[in-house]
Amino acid sequence: MTQSLKAVAGTGGSVIVTRCQVCGSRKLQPSLFVGYLPPVNQMRPIGQQPHEQPAYPAGLLHCPRCQLVQLGLIVDSRILFPPDYPYTSGTTRVLHENFQELQQECAELWQLKPKDLVVDIGSNDGTLLSKFQAAGHPVLGIEPTDAGKLARERGIPTLAAYFTVKAAESARKMRGRAKVITAANCFAHIEKIHDVVKGALKLLDKDGLFITESHYLMPLLDTVQYDTIYHEHLRYYSLTSLSYLLELHDLEVVHAKEIPSHGGSIRVCAARKGMRPIQPSVRQMLDAEAARGPMTEQLATFKQRTVRSKLQLHALLAGIKAAGHRVAGVGAPSRASTLVNYTGLDDGILEYVLEVKGSRKIGRYLPGTLVPVIEESRLFEDQPEYALLFSWHIAAELMPKLRQKGYQGKFILPLPEPRIVE
Ligand SMILES: [Zn+2]
Incomplete structure (x- = not known):
């Protein structure tokens, strides 16, 4: 971890x-x-005395x-996305199903042919592209972190690069123009967003589609997802703001829909003006957003609900701790770090946080705390009375899995309103 310290001081x-x-x-x-x-990526080894750390x-x-x-x-991306960035996308069922559905939508709605090249920006471990490859498409991933190695190992050609205009040009020289360029769960993360769109335009075929998937602001507000506020997430898009961005580059939104990824996301398909028919979904979603009223008011309500949610979580945990019960955390995604740090959950409240075997977070403390991250099997041995789900947005998928593996206690879902599920 001394290496990360140097990186912070040096940048x-x-x-x-x-x-x-x-x-x-x-x-x-x-x-x-x-x-x-x-x-979130600077997790100290268990047992190490606390060091000075940036915030x-x-x-x-x-x-x-x-x-x-x-x-x-905007935090320096070298701090946020070091080459050994531990996040891989190929982990949840919801994501797999979503990418499968994206491939089907491209075939049906946009008549994508098997020979058409599909390029994925921020392709991570290649989960998205694997669905297109299975349907016969030539594919190319662009991924700067170590996750790209996992993709190459599974046979998905992947450029080790940040997506820039230059990277787009070299991809075009190598593979020709792409009929579809996807940017899933990175379009809100990359600092120079206009360069990403410019790069995509260099690489995109004349009637090609630029498809982004990002966390959607509306469910974020509606389900009080303050825990998705962290430094990788630079922007929180509505279709209104995304359309504004794309139109600055002479692109128009031709289709938009809500998808379940990450607790509520939005898929937006754009094309060069006039090249593709605009689906009714676009007007419908823009109208629905406008009908919600001024954003200033929506954000004020969101703030109130966030504060209330924090206080409710404290009240709920106060009762549990007063009864002498133990609480374990389940999962250490980035959102866990925001939740724990914002609400002040420490190692006196949480016994530990569990990650499935193989996770690179095991053996380290949750960021900003002395709560150790350990292997999931401990949950079934210790049987703490409560398990707090940090990935509460996929609780429906997680709870039966944990039950099946033998957990007998109760679940705490911290959001939208903190509650106990037996
Ligand atoms: Zn603006």
């Missing part, structure tokens, strides 16, 4: 957002602030011009 290139990341407006309005958060402010800003909701600080 320090965080940027305070004073202009909107999409439209450049300087009139940004502050909203919910969840505190100063430690970087980055995590607050939302709203742009009244383009309606983008964004983070107020």
Whole structure:
């Protein structure tokens, strides 16, 4: 871990957002602030004495011009996405099914042919592309982190690079133009968003489709997902703000739909103007967003509900701890770090946090705490009275699995309203 310390000291290139990341407006309005958060990838080994560590402010800003909701600080990407970045996408059933469905939609709605090249930006371990490859498509992944190795091992050609205009040009030279370019769960994460769109346009065929999947602001607000506010997530898109961004590059949204990934996401298909018919889904979703009222008011309500949710979680845990019961955390995704740090859950409240065998987080402390991350099997040996699910958004998938493996206690779902499930 001393290596990460050096990296922090040597870079320090965080940027305070004073202009909107999409439209450049300087009139940004502050909203919910969840505190100063430690970087999620700097997890200290269990047993190590606490070191000095950086913390980055995590607050939302709203742009009244383009309606983008964004983070107020852009942390240096070398700190957030070190080459050994432990996140891999091929883990949940929801994601697998979603990517399968994306492939089917491309075949049916856009008449994608097996010979058509599909390129995935931020292709991670190749889960998305594996669905297109299985349908006969030539594919190419672009992935800067170690996860790309996993993709190559499973036979998915993957460029080890950040997606830039230059990377797009070399991909085009190598493989020709792409009929579909996807950017799933990275379009909200990459700092220079306009460069990503410019790069995509260099690589995209004339009637090609640029398809993004990102966390969707509306379910985020509706289900009080303050725990998805962390430094990888620079922008929280609505279709309104995404359309604004794409139109700046002469792209138009031709289809949009809500998908279940990550507790509520949005898939947006865009094409060069006039090249593809616009589906009724676009107008429907834009109208539905407008009908919700001013974003300023929605964000004020979100802030109130977030504070209330935090206090309710404290009240619920106070009763459990007063009764002398133990609480284990289940899962250590990035959102666990925000939740734990924002609500102040420490090692006096949580016994430990469990990750499935093989996770690179095992043997380390949850960021900003002395709560150890250990192997899941301990849950079944110890049988703590309560298991708090940090991946509460996939509780329906998780709870039966944990029961099947032998867990007998009760579950705590921390969001949207903290509650106990027996
Ligand atoms: Zn803006």
